[in-house]
Amino acid sequence: MAVICQACQQRPALLHLTESGADGTVREAHLCPQCASGLDLGGAPPPLAGLITGLRSRRTVEPEEPACPECGFTMAQYRELNLLGCPACWIHLWPRIEPLVRRFHGAVRHTGRTAGGADPVRAALERDLAAAVADERFEEAARLRDALRRQAETP
Amino acid sequence: MTDPARLARSLPGWLRPVDAGDDRIVLASRVRLARSVAGTRFRRTLARPEQTELVGRVLTACREVLPWDDPLHVQVHRLGPANRGVLSERQLCSRELADAKHPTGLHARDDGLLAVMGNEEDHVRLQSLAPGLDLTGALAAAVDTDRRLGGRLGWAVHPELGHLTACHTNVGTGMRASVMLHLPALAETGELKAVLHGAAKLGLAVRGRQGEGSEPGGHVYQLSNLRSLGRSEDQLCAEVADAARAVVEAERLARAALLSARVRLEDKVFRAWGVLTGARILAGDEAYDLLGWLRVGRALDLIPVPWEVLDRLWLQILPHHLQALHKEAAETGPRDRIRARLVRDSLLPS
Numbered sequence: 001m002a003v004i005c006q007a008c009q010q011r012p013a014l015l016h017l018t019e020s021g022a023d024g025t026v027r028e029a030h031l032c033p034q035c036a037s038g039l040d041l042g043g044a045p046p047p048l049a050g051l052i053t054g055l056r057s058r059r060t061v062e063p064e065e066p067a068c069p070e071c072g073f074t075m076a077q078y079r080e081l082n083l084l085g086c087p088a089c090w091i092h093l094w095p096r097i098e099p100l101v102r103r104f105h106g107a108v109r110h111t112g113r114t115a116g117g118a119d120p121v122r123a124a125l126e127r128d129l130a131a132a133v134a135d136e137r138f139e140e141a142a143r144l145r146d147a148l149r150r151q152a153e154t155p
Numbered sequence: 156m157t158d159p160a161r162l163a164r165s166l167p168g169w170l171r172p173v174d175a176g177d178d179r180i181v182l183a184s185r186v187r188l189a190r191s192v193a194g195t196r197f198r199r200t201l202a203r204p205e206q207t208e209l210v211g212r213v214l215t216a217c218r219e220v221l222p223w224d225d226p227l228h229v230q231v232h233r234l235g236p237a238n239r240g241v242l243s244e245r246q247l248c249s250r251e252l253a254d255a256k257h258p259t260g261l262h263a264r265d266d267g268l269l270a271v272m273g274n275e276e277d278h279v280r281l282q283s284l285a286p287g288l289d290l291t292g293a294l295a296a297a298v299d300t301d302r303r304l305g306g307r308l309g310w311a312v313h314p315e316l317g318h319l320t321a322c323h324t325n326v327g328t329g330m331r332a333s334v335m336l337h338l339p340a341l342a343e344t345g346e347l348k349a350v351l352h353g354a355a356k357l358g359l360a361v362r363g364r365q366g367e368g369s370e371p372g373g374h375v376y377q378l379s380n381l382r383s384l385g386r387s388e389d390q391l392c393a394e395v396a397d398a399a400r401a402v403v404e405a406e407r408l409a410r411a412a413l414l415s416a417r418v419r420l421e422d423k424v425f426r427a428w429g430v431l432t433g434a435r436i437l438a439g440d441e442a443y444d445l446l447g448w449l450r451v452g453r454a455l456d457l458i459p460v461p462w463e464v465l466d467r468l469w470l471q472i473l474p475h476h477l478q479a480l481h482k483e484a485a486e487t488g489p490r491d492r493i494r495a496r497l498v499r500d501s502l503l504p505s
Contacts, residue, residue, distance in 0.1 A: 070196075071196050071200045072200070073199075073200060077199075081199060082322055083197060083198075083199050083276070083321045083322050084197055084321055084322070084323075085196060085197055085199060085200040086195075086196040086197055086200060087191050087193065087194075087195075087197075087311035087319040090313060090316060090319045090326070091313075097323055100323050101316075101323050101326065101384065104323060104324055104382065105326075105327070105382045105383065105384040105385050106382065106385060107327075107382075107384050107385025107386075108315070108316070108384070108385075109315055109316075109384075109385060110313075110315065110316055110317025110318075110326075110327040110328070110384055110385070111385060111386060111387050112317060112327065112328040112330070112386070112387040112388045113298065113301075113328070113387075113388060114310075114312045114317060114318070115298065115301055115302040115305055147314050147315055148314075
């Protein structure tokens with residue numbers, strides 16, 4: 001099972017840091033790339049305990065709680081109810097939902113039937129693609145473009 | 156068909172033997188598909204008038220595209236509690252839908268094998284039941300209904316994630332394939348826990364008779380897939396069916412083990428017969444357990460009661476069915492007396 005980032009408590013931790021104390025104790029920190037990118041690791045790193053606390057306190061100063069632009073639903077509401085607000089939440093809150101989906105299903109790609117499907121998310125995908133390109137988030141833009149291509153190829 | 160008493164008297168299409176040799180360890184198979192209508196918010200962010208409008212839209216679409224004769228077509232929240240209970244006791248709708256205070260709709264085929272629920276946790280939940288172990292048949296009927304209804308309502312489908320549902324545990328196929336099993340011999344030999352634990356280790360869910368959150372009653376369990384994404388509907392059905400076959404084999408072995416000490420099994424069956432044909436007061440749980448042992452006795456040819464009598468009783472002794480059939484069964488005291496009389500009269504017809 002994926003380790004969850006100790007700072008944001010949401011995304012999978014991909015960066016694992018260890019610290020050996022003078023008394024022989026070993027401390028560990030597990031962070032996701034997003035939280036880790038906010039660290040200044042040049043020079044001597046601060047003690048891990050303080051580092052995590054710092055990240056947490058920064059999180060409370062600048063709460064990053066994205067809301068779905070279609071229905072206003074937030075991840076806090078999802079965590080409370082375990083239910084999303086609308087189909088578009090799946091697109092707009094996906095970075096926050098993905099770890100939950102991956103952990104529960106062990107997969108993030110549907111391989112079954114889609115009969116009767118309408119085209120509800122194409123507009124949202126196109127809008128997100130335009131935003132990703134404008135913000136120079138090219139990795140995400142590539143993912144969205146691939147998703148749009150696959151959708152076009154779906155009979 | 157909208158008369159609950161008439162409904163309570165009838166036998167649903169899934170509660171019957173598949174052939175003369177059916178030992179009824181598998182009671183029924185069910186495939187449930189969760190679907191969202193594109194461009195419509197999920198229930199938690201939908202105002203009540205919009206929910207009413209959604210239920211109307213779903214029910215109208217059912218009438219227009221599903222070619223079912225004389226379907227049950229109701230706004231469930233407008234029914235009285237006893238009638239709603241009848242629907243969930245015979246598996247026509249989920250307990251959540253039957254208990255809901257918000258607007259809800261149900262469109263079910265006359266034989267109870269296919270049903271569409273409107274405004275449950277998801278906009279639409281359609282279910283397909285089949286007698287015995289037949290998830291393939293249940294899936295085929297569900298897929299046909301899904302295609303017809305989706306063509307009219309337009310499902311919210313994502314190119315990578317498949318069907319988008321209100322909860323992340325249902326995304327993808329939106330499917331829950333389950334097999335309802337009657338396992339009294341495994342319970343009696345003390346092996347049940349290990350067998351069900353084995354199924355859970357395979358990534359399957361084990362639930363009580365009424366689905367999520369319910370207690371196992373009369374040793375009836377539902378075995379179902381937990382994950383809905385990353386595997387096709389056919390793969391998921393095959394996994395559940397394989398596990399169910401293994402559990403059925405274990406129950407058969409347990410019955411054979413009990414039969415080898417014949418007196419012990421005969422004692423269970425005929426003790427049940429004695430109580431059921433003699434008791435003047437019968438509580439629901441007790442009657443359900445004892446009828447379970449009569450079913451084992453019938454499967455092993457120890458008693459000659461027809462399956463139809465046992466099947467009918469198994470539904471009609473449930474509290475809401477009993478109330479639908481006998482108005483005075485609304486309170487527990489009279490209800491237990493009425494249940495005892497019904498069981499006696501059915502097993503010992505004059």
